[in-house]
Amino acid sequence: MSSPDTPTPAAAGDVVAALGAHRLVPVVVVDGADQGARLADALVAGGLPVAEITLRTAGGIDAIRAVARTQPDVVVGAGTVTTADQVDAVADAGARYVVSPGLSEAVVRRAQHHGLPVLPGVATPTEIMAALDLGLDVVKLFPASVVGGPAAIKAFSAPFPGLRFVPTGGVGAANLGDYLGLAPVLAVGGSWMVDKKLVDAGDWAEVTRRTAEAVALAAEIKES
Numbered sequence: 001m002s003s004p005d006t007p008t009p010a011a012a013g014d015v016v017a018a019l020g021a022h023r024l025v026p027v028v029v030v031d032g033a034d035q036g037a038r039l040a041d042a043l044v045a046g047g048l049p050v051a052e053i054t055l056r057t058a059g060g061i062d063a064i065r066a067v068a069r070t071q072p073d074v075v076v077g078a079g080t081v082t083t084a085d086q087v088d089a090v091a092d093a094g095a096r097y098v099v100s101p102g103l104s105e106a107v108v109r110r111a112q113h114h115g116l117p118v119l120p121g122v123a124t125p126t127e128i129m130a131a132l133d134l135g136l137d138v139v140k141l142f143p144a145s146v147v148g149g150p151a152a153i154k155a156f157s158a159p160f161p162g163l164r165f166v167p168t169g170g171v172g173a174a175n176l177g178d179y180l181g182l183a184p185v186l187a188v189g190g191s192w193m194v195d196k197k198l199v200d201a202g203d204w205a206e207v208t209r210r211t212a213e214a215v216a217l218a219a220e221i222k223e224s
């Protein structure tokens with residue numbers, strides 16, 4: 001059943017376009033609403049109003065809800081979503097997209113039911129074909145550095161033209177350009193800007209510094 005809050009397909013396309021415009025998806029692990037809101041502030045201060053808040057912690061859903069309610073300009077999504085029930089929970093909390101470490105048909109179909117863009121992790125051509133069968137045209141490549149990095153994206157793009165990737169896992173300031181320079185790469189995901197140690201120490205200034213550095217690098221690549 002759709003409700004007045006259910007995103008329309010056009011809104012779902014807008015979210016994917018926003019991820020593609022920012023080109024960076026910080027993968028966030030926070031303990032709850034307060035940390036989530038502070039982290040979102042630090043990202044915004046660095047020029048990046050995007051956060052994928054993972055469900056790796058019990059407070060992840062509260063953090064998504066807090067950011068969605070109080071910082072509507074932040075494109076907040078849910079990460080580490082592995083079950084259809086979790087999709088329901090993050091949709092209720094206000095997540096605007098869903099990211100999964102692997103490809104689960106149940107997760108993808110439930111996200112589609114809610115009108116939410118979903119980025120399942122893929123690592124093989126077989127998984128890519130399953131994603132295409134589910135009507136997807138954007139996938140997460142995970143863990144990107146382990147499954148071949150930029151070379152894997154080039155190789156996968158030959159048989160699957162038009163498919164776009166969000167490589168995640170082992171991406172950082174040093175290799176960002178190797179990925180963002182590839183046409184099939186919509187955006188890159190990663191935790192380096194929002195390292196859990198910085199979050200736990202409350203070092204929001206360093207989160208903002210790393211974020212601003214990544215935003216500047218991404219802008220340079222766009223212009224080159």
Ligand SMILES: O=C(O)C(=O)C[C@H](O)[C@H](O)COP(=O)(O)O
Nearest residue numbers: 027079080101168169170190191
């Ligand atoms: O939590 C999830 O949903 C995942 O799929 C894993 C994360 O995306 C990666 O762990 C981020 O990788 P790093 O940037 O190398 O830390």
